[in-house]
Amino acid sequence: MKNVKVLGPGCKRCEATAQMVRDAAAKLGVPVEVEKVTDYSAIAGYGIASTPGIVVDGKVVHAGGLPKAEDLSRWLAA
Amino acid sequence: MAVSGRRWLLIHIMARNCGGCVNSGWFLAFLQGSSMGATAMGMQVGRERPAVWLGAAAAALAFWAFLYSQLVPFSEWAVGLLPLEQGGQAREAVKFFIYDTPKVLLLLTLVVFVMGVIRSFFSPERTRALLTGRREGVGNVAAAGLGIVTPFCSCSAVPLFIGFVSAGVPLGVTFSFLIAAPMVNEVALGLLFALLGWKVALTYLSFGLGVAIMAGWVIGRLNLEPWLEEWVRNVRASAAALPDKTITIVDRIEAGLEAVKDIVGRVWLWIIAGIAAGAFIHGYAPADLLASVMGRDAWWSVPAAVLIGIPMYSNAAGIIPVVEALIGKGAALGTVLAFMMSVIALSLPEMIILRKVLSLRLIAVFAAVVGSGILAVGFLFNLLFA
Numbered sequence: 001m002k003n004v005k006v007l008g009p010g011c012k013r014c015e016a017t018a019q020m021v022r023d024a025a026a027k028l029g030v031p032v033e034v035e036k037v038t039d040y041s042a043i044a045g046y047g048i049a050s051t052p053g054i055v056v057d058g059k060v061v062h063a064g065g066l067p068k069a070e071d072l073s074r075w076l077a078a
Numbered sequence: 079m080a081v082s083g084r085r086w087l088l089i090h091i092m093a094r095n096c097g098g099c100v101n102s103g104w105f106l107a108f109l110q111g112s113s114m115g116a117t118a119m120g121m122q123v124g125r126e127r128p129a130v131w132l133g134a135a136a137a138a139l140a141f142w143a144f145l146y147s148q149l150v151p152f153s154e155w156a157v158g159l160l161p162l163e164q165g166g167q168a169r170e171a172v173k174f175f176i177y178d179t180p181k182v183l184l185l186l187t188l189v190v191f192v193m194g195v196i197r198s199f200f201s202p203e204r205t206r207a208l209l210t211g212r213r214e215g216v217g218n219v220a221a222a223g224l225g226i227v228t229p230f231c232s233c234s235a236v237p238l239f240i241g242f243v244s245a246g247v248p249l250g251v252t253f254s255f256l257i258a259a260p261m262v263n264e265v266a267l268g269l270l271f272a273l274l275g276w277k278v279a280l281t282y283l284s285f286g287l288g289v290a291i292m293a294g295w296v297i298g299r300l301n302l303e304p305w306l307e308e309w310v311r312n313v314r315a316s317a318a319a320l321p322d323k324t325i326t327i328v329d330r331i332e333a334g335l336e337a338v339k340d341i342v343g344r345v346w347l348w349i350i351a352g353i354a355a356g357a358f359i360h361g362y363a364p365a366d367l368l369a370s371v372m373g374r375d376a377w378w379s380v381p382a383a384v385l386i387g388i389p390m391y392s393n394a395a396g397i398i399p400v401v402e403a404l405i406g407k408g409a410a411l412g413t414v415l416a417f418m419m420s421v422i423a424l425s426l427p428e429m430i431i432l433r434k435v436l437s438l439r440l441i442a443v444f445a446a447v448v449g450s451g452i453l454a455v456g457f458l459f460n461l462l463f464a
Contacts, residue, residue, distance in 0.1 A: 009236065040236055040434060041309050047318035049241030050202040050234045060318040064201055064229065 002032045002076065007043045007053035007063075010036075010049060017052040024072040032076065119221060128327045135331055148185055153177035171361025178399065182272050186349070187342050189268030194337025198330040200462050201236055203320060209247045209255070210317075214298045216249035225258030235428065240406040240433050243306070244313040250298020257448060258290035261423040263353040265345060268399040274405070278463075283416065285458070289451035296447050305440040346440035356403035363407055372409035379413045380456035384449055387420025406412070411463045416456030424448055 004021050008014030018034055025032040036053075037043055046055060050064030054075070061075045153176045162169040205228045209221055230238065236255070241253040262283055271279040296372050303311070372379050401414045436444070 007237075019342055028126065044236050044240040044244055044313045047205050047241070047245070047316055048203065049238050049245075049317075050230070051237050063203055063318065063320060063322055064234070 002030060003057055004032050004076075005034065005035045005037050007037045007048065007055065008047040008051040009040065009043070010038050011051070013066060014038075014052040018026060020067060020069070020072060021054065021076075024069065025076055028076055030076050034076065040062055089216055094159050096247055123403035126247055131328050142184065146181075149177060149181050150186075153225070167361040171357045174360045174403075175353055175357040178273070178356070179350055181351055182353065182399065183346060185272040186265065186268045186345075187338055189264050189271070190215040190341045191334040191338050193264035195330045196227055197337070198325060200224070200228045202228055202230060202234070202241070203317065204248060205255070206242055206245055209242070209251055212247070212251060214250055214295060217248060218291045218294045218298070219236075220253040220289055221247075221251045221254035221257040222262075223289045223292065224458050225255045225290065226287075228259065230253075230259045235273060235431055236434055239432070240313055241308055241317075243310065245317045248298055249303055249306075250294045252294075253444065254290045254294025255296045257423055258287060259369075260428075261290065261419060262286040263422075265341065266398070266422065267416075269349075273402040274411075278411070281459070281462070285455045286419065289423075289448065289455060290457070293444075293447045293451050297443065300443065302440055302443065303360035305437045305443075307435050307437060310435045343425065344405075345396075349399065352396040352399035356399040359400065359403040359407060363403075372404060372413050376413075377457075379410070380453060380460070382417050383413050383417035384424075384452050385454065387417045388424045388445070388449075389426050410454040410460045411427060412459030412461075415459055416452050419452045419455065420449070423452070 002008075002025075002047075006014060006018045006021065008017070014036070018036060021032065021034055037046075043051065043053070046053060046060050048060060049062035052062075052066075053060060053064075054067060056061040056074075056075050056078075062071070153173060155170065156176050157173045160172060162167075162172060208224065209217060212220060213367055239256065266286075267279050267283060270282055325378045326363060367398060370376065372383075380427070397418050401418060404414055424445055429445070434440060434443075
């Protein structure tokens with residue numbers, strides 16, 4: 001089970017990113033647990049400067065804007 | 079001021095930032111259709127063939143130039159079809175609208191596309207790395223410049239602020255970035271260029287940067303770090319190391335298309351509303367009244383414009399067409415630009431967002447410093463473009 005955190009204050013792009021993660025995981029058949037982090041100090045603790053951010057199993061892989069689908073499957077498959 | 083103030087407010091209440099509101103309409107449908115077409119085509123010809131993409135981009139540019147060259151004949155032809163009296167007010171208003179709408183949308187699309195491509199070379203994380211530990215002075219200049227080219231949306235303002243400050247970017251330098259980013263943006267520059275010419279656009283660019291640099295420098299000199307909210311001072315995060323991404327030229331062209339879809343798709347309705355309001359002013363508003371209220375002789379109109387601008391919230395899209403029409407009617411350029419800067423850079427909603435990280439005292443200092451800068455710009459513009 002992979003743990004994926006979507007970092008963002010809850011704007012539209014953050015919602016879209018969370019949905020993209022779920023879709024990509026379903027397509028790959030990788031079981032994931034998607035968690036949304038909306039608290040500003042928690043987001044800041046990951047050391048990013050733009051949202052939405054993506055953290056896969058504790059490692060920051062993306063910050064700022066929607067991720068690309070091919071990048072997402074790479075992060076989830078790794 | 080009061081006459082047109084209400085109309086402005088109306089336009090701006092409806093405008094939002096950050097892709098939060100999605101307009102449905104023929105223009106957006108067209109954009110989505112064309113970008114989906116481009117994506118589908120890209121999949122067929124393969125993303126590994128950038129030559130095809132570059133060729134398509136060149137062809138699109140040529141088509142753009144053709145459309146642009148047809149603007150005057152098209153507007154004359156279209157107005158001629160309407161049963162309007164030659165030289166009448168209604169005809170003037172309609173002609174203004176029919177000529178300006180496609181012109182502004184065309185120019186804006188090009189500027190936003192180019193800017194989207196340029197921005198694909200930057201990211202807030204990279205900008206932060208460039209600014210960390212930078213001395214004030216040089217740092218303020220760099221931050222204001224980077225504010226123009228770094229992709230940044232207003233819902234990222236708080237994470238960005240904390241991300242910068244906690245990683246060791248000085249407070250004043252962070253402010254220079256945060257002031258320049260919304261104020262000197264491609265929509266404002268593109269519209270000013272389209273409607274008022276390159277001289278005004280360039281002057282706006284340099285004065286906007288000047289305000290951001292000076293205001294950030296002053297805030298840095300005041301040593302206001304203790305006025306940050308306590309939890310912000312306690313965040314100790316090292317900058318995250320993001321994995322490298324390989325970005326190809328195709329990705330950059332796609333980023334440009336994406337920017338057009340996002341930004342133009344969001345603001346086109348407000349531009350049309352702004353041009354319609356501008357056309358009305360163009361055809362009907364009495365020149366004497368406007369000149370006496372917003373003209374160069376009324377010195378108090380600059381501070382009044384700044385104050386009225388604060389509670390309004392918008393990007394540049396809806397205002398600039400109105401600004402052009404007002405100037406045509408004798409309003410002073412400095413006064414209307416001060417109003418515009420105040421609306422964009424000193425917005426109440428943004429201050430409410432920033433209240434999460436800044437104390438009220440710090441917000442007051444921020445507003446006072448930026449407001450004084452805008453005042454200076456307003457008076458200077460009125461002097462220079464006399």
